[in-house]
Amino acid sequence: EVQLLESGGGVAQPGGSLRLSCAASGFTYSTYAMSWVRQAPGKGLEWVSTISGSGANTYYADSVKGRFTISRDNSKNTLYLQMNSLIVEDTAVYYCTKVGPSSFQDNWGQGTLVTVSS
């Protein structure tokens, strides 16, 4: 059974940083692309970033480009999202997803809440 467990959420000040982690199990982690998707309170889903299975290719939404960095450690079956220069609009639940062959978001974690507030 695929399991994705996010951690690292919390409260940060504007301009601050947070690092999210996602521990994956139940599948051959290194062979799948992974993504982060977020959802602001009461709003819809917003794709944030995707990384290829090897980690060689990364993609970002314009709203986070230059501020967020996605990475993975295939030896630890763990996905990361380093979030710098946080702004209030980054407040959201952040979900880790396993990406299917045609780029759909196959499996989802339970999410971790990030609150950016002074």
Next chain:
Amino acid sequence: QSVLTQPPSVSAAPGQKVTISCSGSNSNIGNNYVSWYQQLPGTAPKLLIYDNNKRPSGIPDRFSGSKSGTSATLGITGLQTGDEAAYYCGTWDSSLYSWLFGGGTKLTVL
């Protein structure tokens, strides 16, 4: 405003059928697979349909997907109160080089 357009809400009675539309363009729906996600209140989203019309294991055949040109449709038959949720379409955009979600549609089963 989302690049993929969905109606904000739809409603129908138990046992009835409902469809949810998702409209895009050639750079997204027109040339890429569409997937659909269900988000029950207070829970994480779940994959319902992938590759336009395929159901993951465990998803009942009451849920179906189709695509024509630059639009896609999610169909739900035999509506149950447990189907009350937000539904999102999603696809890759080859011009924006981004994954897109629709704005979401809230289904109410009256």
